[in-house]
Amino acid sequence: MTISQQEITQRLDNFRQAVRNQGLPLTPQKLEIFRIVASSCSHPQAQDIYEQVKNKFTNISLATVYKNLIQFQKLGLIIEIPLAGAPNRYDAKLETHCHVVDTKQGKVYDLGGNQKLKLPTKIMGQKIKKTDIIYYL
Amino acid sequence: MTISQQEITQRLDNFRQAVRNQGLPLTPQKLEIFRIVASSCSHPQAQDIYEQVKNKFTNISLATVYKNLIQFQKLGLIIEIPLAGAPNRYDAKLETHCHVVDTKQGKVYDLGGNQKLKLPTKIMGQKIKKTDIIYYL
DNA sequence: ATATAATGGAGAATAGTTATTAATTGATAT
DNA sequence: ATATCAATTAATAACTATTCTCCATTATAT
Numbered sequence: 001m002t003i004s005q006q007e008i009t010q011r012l013d014n015f016r017q018a019v020r021n022q023g024l025p026l027t028p029q030k031l032e033i034f035r036i037v038a039s040s041c042s043h044p045q046a047q048d049i050y051e052q053v054k055n056k057f058t059n060i061s062l063a064t065v066y067k068n069l070i071q072f073q074k075l076g077l078i079i080e081i082p083l084a085g086a087p088n089r090y091d092a093k094l095e096t097h098c099h100v101v102d103t104k105q106g107k108v109y110d111l112g113g114n115q116k117l118k119l120p121t122k123i124m125g126q127k128i129k130k131t132d133i134i135y136y137l
Numbered sequence: 138m139t140i141s142q143q144e145i146t147q148r149l150d151n152f153r154q155a156v157r158n159q160g161l162p163l164t165p166q167k168l169e170i171f172r173i174v175a176s177s178c179s180h181p182q183a184q185d186i187y188e189q190v191k192n193k194f195t196n197i198s199l200a201t202v203y204k205n206l207i208q209f210q211k212l213g214l215i216i217e218i219p220l221a222g223a224p225n226r227y228d229a230k231l232e233t234h235c236h237v238v239d240t241k242q243g244k245v246y247d248l249g250g251n252q253k254l255k256l257p258t259k260i261m262g263q264k265i266k267k268t269d270i271i272y273y274l
Numbered sequence: 275a276t277a278t279a280a281t282g283g284a285g286a287a288t289a290g291t292t293a294t295t296a297a298t299t300g301a302t303a304t
Numbered sequence: 305a306t307a308t309c310a311a312t313t314a315a316t317a318a319c320t321a322t323t324c325t326c327c328a329t330t331a332t333a334t
Contacts, residue, residue, distance in 0.1 A: 025300040025311055046178045046291080061314045066291060067310095081219040084269075085322095087290060100260055117188055117254055123272060130273040132221075162280055162331040183322080198283045203282095203322060222291095224321060 001112070003041050011038040011092050018075050032056055033068045034092070037078055043089035044100070079130065081108065083117040098133040111135070148175040155212050169193055170205045171229070174215055180226035180236070180245040188246070200212065215239065222261050235270040262274070266269050 015034050015091050031067035036052045037044065044052075050065045062084050069090055072078045081089040081099055096119060121128055141182075152171050156163045171190045174181065187202045205225055209215045218226040218236055219228055226245050232254060235248035 020273075020301095023301085023310095027300070027312065029313070059314065063292075063314090063315080065333095066314060067293095069294085080221055082219055084219040084225075084267075094203050103266075111260070117256075119254075120272070123248070123274065126274045128272045128274060129240075130221075132269060132271045132273075134269040134271075135260060135265045136267040136269075137258070137260065137265060158333095160332080164281065164331070166282070179298090194282095196283065198285090200284080200323075203281055204324095207323090 001041050001110070003039065005132055008035075008039045010033070015051055015072075015077055018077055022075065024071075027054070027123060029057055029060060029064060033097060034077065035070075037072075037090050038092040040092075041110065043081060043091050045087040045089055081132065081134070083108070083134070084136065096131045096133075097137065098134065101136045103136060138178050138248070141174065145172075145176045150264060151172070152209075152214055155214055157210065159209075166194055167205055168203060171209060171214065174206075174227050175229040176207075177229075177274070178247065180218060180228050182224040182226055184212060184224065186188055218269065220245070220271070220273070223271065233268045233270075235272065236270060240274045 012035060015038065016026060017033070019030065032053050042048075046062065046065050047070060049069070051061045053060050053065060057062050063110070069078065069080075073080055076094070076128075078090050078092050079094060081091055083089065083101060086101075086106070093110070098117070100109045101107075102109070109114050109124060117133070119131055149168075149172060152168070153163060154173065156167065162268075169190050170186060173186050176178070179185075183199065183202050183206060186196070186206070187199045190197050190202060206215065208215055213231070215227050215229050216231060218228055220238060223238075223243070230247070235250050237246045238244075239246070241258065254270070256268055
C-alpha cells in the first residue's frame, strides 16, 4: 500500500498554511517531522519519526518530536492512534477510518476495502471529536 | 446506568471456574480485584481498583492489582481499554461494544441504545482478537 | 500434614511521554 | 538590513503508568 505524491503535496500545503495561519514559525524541523508522518502509511511511532528526522537534523531531540506531534494534533493536522500495550502511532489521514493492528509484526494498517460503518457524529447532544476503530489480530 | 446482580453473580461464577480450570490458586485478593471490575460500570483504572481493594486488603500493592489484571486478560475474563493520554481502563463486559470517553469529566461510558455496527470478525484470513471502538467527546 | 507451584507485597526499574531551561531562530515591522 | 519578540530547539530532568525482581506466604492437590 502506498500514498500518492499528489496527496502528500496537498497535506504539506495544508500544513504550511495552517501553521502560518496560527502565526507560528515554520521551522525546517517542524516541516520535516510533519513530512515524515504525511508521507508514510506505516503509522509511525514517535521513535520512528525521531530516527528519520535525525537523517536531516542530527542533533534533534526526541522531546522536540513529541512536542511537535502534540502541536500538530492540536491544530488538527494529524491524529494519534493509542494502542494497547504499545507506543502511540501517528497518522496524517484525518478522515475517520479503521486501523488493523498486527500485534506479532508490530504493524498497523489502514483497513482497505469497502467498509461501510455507519458511525454516529453526536452522542447525547455532544459532538464526537474523534473516533477510534481498532482491530487487533 | 447500572448492572444487574444476576449478571455480576454470573461473572463471578465464571471467574471462579476459569481460575480453577487453570489450576491456579483462587486467592481472596484475586477474587476481590475481579469483583470490583465485574460489578462496576465505570470502567475503572488500575488505580481506582487498587484504592477499592485496599478497603478489604490494607496492605495490597498496586503491582499486585496490575499483575492480576494482566492475568485476567490472558484468561479472557476482562478486557483492557487503552485510551489516548489516559491510563488504561478495565471492563468485564466481554462482548464487543462501543465506549464513549468524556475527556473533560474523565469518564468512560458504554454506548447504550441500539447501535448496529456490522463488524468484521476476520481480516485477510486472520481472526480478529479484539475490537476497540472508542468515541471521544 | 506436606509438597509444589503460584501468589502477594515491597520496592526498584523501565518505557513512554511531558516539563524545564537556556540559548537560538524565525517572522514581522520598521 | 535590523531590531524585536515570541516561538523554537536541544539537552536534560521529571513524571506517570506499568512491569519486574525478590522472597516470604498461601492455596491446592496429594
